[in-house]
Amino acid sequence: MKKWLFGILAVLMIAVLAACTEEDDASEEETEEDAAVAVETAEVREGDLVVDRSASGRTSPSQSAPVMLQAPGEVDTLEVSEGEQVEEDDVIAKIATQAGIQNIRAPRDGEVMNLAVQEGDMATAEEPLAIIADMNEMTVEFTVTAEVRDLLTEGDVLDAVIEGETYEAEVVTVRAMPDDTGLYPVEATIPNEDDRLVPGMIAELTIPETVAEGALIIPTQALVEEDGSTFVYLVEENSAVKTKITPVETQTEETAVEGEIEPGDQVVTTGQSNLSDEDTVEVVEGE
CATH class of the missing domain: 2.40.420.20 (conserved putative lor/sdh protein from methanococcus maripaludis s2 fold)
Known part of the structure; x- marks a missing residue:
């Protein structure tokens, strides 16, 4: 009798274990199937x-004019200082010459740059006394290969990064002939409305090219x-x-x-x- 009971219990345990194993296997299969x-x-x-080509150049005044003397002489009076704004025909300096005091006037509106003399200095007629530059607009000159030149047309507006700031640069000149280096000169202008740009700053220009x-x-x-x-x-x-x-x-x-x-x-x-x-x-x- 006891052996019979033990036999029944053993069969039941085996059935339970088999069911658990099947459930575990099914659960694992379900987990594997659901894993994403x-x-x-x-x-x-x-x-x-579109890919971006690049070119770099330095800023310079878009327009400038030298202040020249008609005759050499001693600087009697300087009427302006470096960086001062003047208008056309304003007196820049008074020069004592053999013919008397000569008034030197600004040839155009703009900013006084490269003022080369002080009062009491001798000024010559060969070298400019100063440069009067239009700083309201800057020019950037750069050179490109023939391949990049074909991407540019006068009137194009490019992004130009100068000291971390982005400006709009309009292409005004694309030369048809290369320079001595075999590259093609290009000029672009940048408005200088906030007067933050000065001559000699490096401008990095972006030239887009559509490749597909x-x-x-x-x-x-x-x-x-x-x-x-x-x-x-x-x-x-x-x-x-x-x-x-x-x-x-x-x-x-x-x-x-x-x-x-x-x-x-x-x-x-x-x-x-x-x-x-x-x-x-x-x-x-x-x-």
Whole structure:
């Protein structure tokens, strides 16, 4: 009788253990099936792929005129100081010459620059007494290759960064002939409305170049290279869809591509190294 009871208990225990094992196995399978790979995505866009060329130059007054003497003499009186604003025909200095006192006048409106003498100095007729410069607008002169020159047209407005500030620079001259270095001189003007610009400042100009027009654009980091082919992963209904594409033009940040993708599609940009086709994914935001 006891053996019979023990037998029944043993059978029941084995059945219970088997059921628990099946439940654990099912639970593990369910967990594995439900596990989703965390990814970040970006939207495929349609447009032009533009890259930025750069050039640099130094600022100078857009217009200036030298103050010249008709005859040498001693500076009797200086009527202005360096950096002072004057108007055309204002007296700059009085010079004592053999013919008497000569009034030296400003040839134009502007700011007194490069004032070369003090009272009592001898001034010559060969060198300018000073320069009168228009500081309301600055000129930036720079040189470019023939390839970049073809991107520029008079009237173009470029971004120019000077000491961390961005200004609008209008191209006013694009030379047809190169200089002695084989580069093409270009001039642009920048309004100096706040008087923050002075001659000699370095200006970094940005020259945009369209390298692909009306293309499908994706982040370059979305590309996956495999066996000589290029793929991306699209996210469709929380699944990763491995999609073959052809890069047309690749830049550091963005790439123009062709393939079975459309504007508005979500392409995986982070986490694709952990993906296979048809994996379940969870889209998360980047840091």
